[in-house]
Amino acid sequence: MASLNSIFSYFVPKDRIFFLLFEQAATNLSKMGETLVEAVNTSNIEDRNIKIKELEDLEHTGDDITHQIFLELSKNFITPFDREDIHYLASAIDDVADYIHGSTNRILYYKVEYISEYVKKLAELINQSTKELETAVRELRDMKNLRKITDACVRINSIENQSDYVFDTAVAYLFEFETNAIELIKQKEVLSTLEKATDKCEDAANVIESIIVKYA
């Protein structure tokens, strides 16, 4: 990954490298969204563990891309938008990846066997949110279709609100019906990690919105 991008960086105009890297990061994240949905929707534990392993690999790929964005940021004085916005956007995308991976890692390590409908619903919302984020990021390159960016960001915000609601309902349900405190803690940890992934998608959308207000 890194070495391939190093080759690219000789041919791509200096400030264009950021669009390329952000697109790679957003596509990778979108792939994680899909894999997450697959992981929580299979009831075969071996299949699930294969998907969880895939998510770990994707998360490492994401780490490499983030690292390269920071490196390019250190090397380039000219950037297509504010340095701090590049930093925030890369960090937010990286955080989404961390929380997606963190949620399935908890399922694996804590031997969570029961995957509730709430968990599946949150995974679905995260997947949608990563798709919208990819759309918004891809439009940053030429900024010709601002409406498309804004609409995607509005939907990411709306998805985050829905996720809050699903999370609150899920935890309220646990407190009402789960009598085994240790199982409750496990389930709550998984839900909370998933919910944070949508928070970070919203952070990314907020950065994108502030970028287009400034540059459009």
Added chain:
Amino acid sequence: MASLNSIFSYFVPKDRIFFLLFEQAATNLSKMGETLVEAVNTSNIEDRNIKIKELEDLEHTGDDITHQIFLELSKNFITPFDREDIHYLASAIDDVADYIHGSTNRILYYKVEYISEYVKKLAELINQSTKELETAVRELRDMKNLRKITDACVRINSIENQSDYVFDTAVAYLFEFETNAIELIKQKEVLSTLEKATDKCEDAANVIESIIVKYA
């Protein structure tokens, strides 16, 4: 809210709009502090739920103000103090509002019936802290009374230390005497969300202190 401010923004000197918005944000937060104290001090559950609904509305108002500060920041090249300080201060005030609202939302969703003296004490400390923050923010406009700003910030820091102590004592108490693990988790969640509100007040005070060191 937003439309009213849009009208204002035609008449207010460009860099003055930030003082106006910060004052609105601080007043709204101070109102949340009062409403929080009322919410946790009534033993009538219907009355409490009315207050919790009020907090939700106030939190939405706060969101609108924060959003407008970020918009103004994107549009204005001239700002009364460093752009990053405006960003940090607006975010910190927004975070306080989120945590206040988050704490009562947990009381509502998790059907927390018993409101301990620790919870009431933390609500009282949050209320005091939002009052001090409002004082400090109001003085930013002309910076004539720096001592008043510094004193308010010192008190916010001291309140945060007191909150840490109340929180630690409360959780130690739960671990010692609460034998129902699920009730313990609920109570700990509410306490921890309240405590974070005072942390964020301190963050806001730290930004204000760094502003006055630079500009005074």
Added chain:
Amino acid sequence: MASLNSIFSYFVPKDRIFFLLFEQAATNLSKMGETLVEAVNTSNIEDRNIKIKELEDLEHTGDDITHQIFLELSKNFITPFDREDIHYLASAIDDVADYIHGSTNRILYYKVEYISEYVKKLAELINQSTKELETAVRELRDMKNLRKITDACVRINSIENQSDYVFDTAVAYLFEFETNAIELIKQKEVLSTLEKATDKCEDAANVIESIIVKYA
């Protein structure tokens, strides 16, 4: 502390004061790493509490140093590296100190009697990480030995990965074998606070890496 540094600041070239303060902060943190290891490795509760008290004092010393770095940042237009990097590095070091102190404070307040091998292992990793951080910070002054800085940062990243693994294994173990939910919550809190200390060491190392890429 503050007054001693105030005297120094008259004699030290204006941008050199930051190196002096960062070295003090890193040395203080390294001392906290050692004291943490001592605290969790004694089985005598009185001895442990003495060490926990020492950690509290060291954390206050650290707070003073952080505060002075922020003050110097506000007063000086010329800084040896980017203002935001100074801010991030000071904050990250301060956060490590907070989490170290927070972990032993929880042991004290929650009356945690059993110190597991996982807790001891995390303390050991934190201690190593603070040592590496001190090495990297000391080399920032003249930047003559970049390899030494990079190597230290790589090791800090590797220690963070090891800590993640120890934490995940420890919590998985708790979920499998700890049948007392309240004891499980206590132990998990201590482990999670320790793990966050290594995260913040990594944050500090990342700032240092970005500084040397820009200035070397």
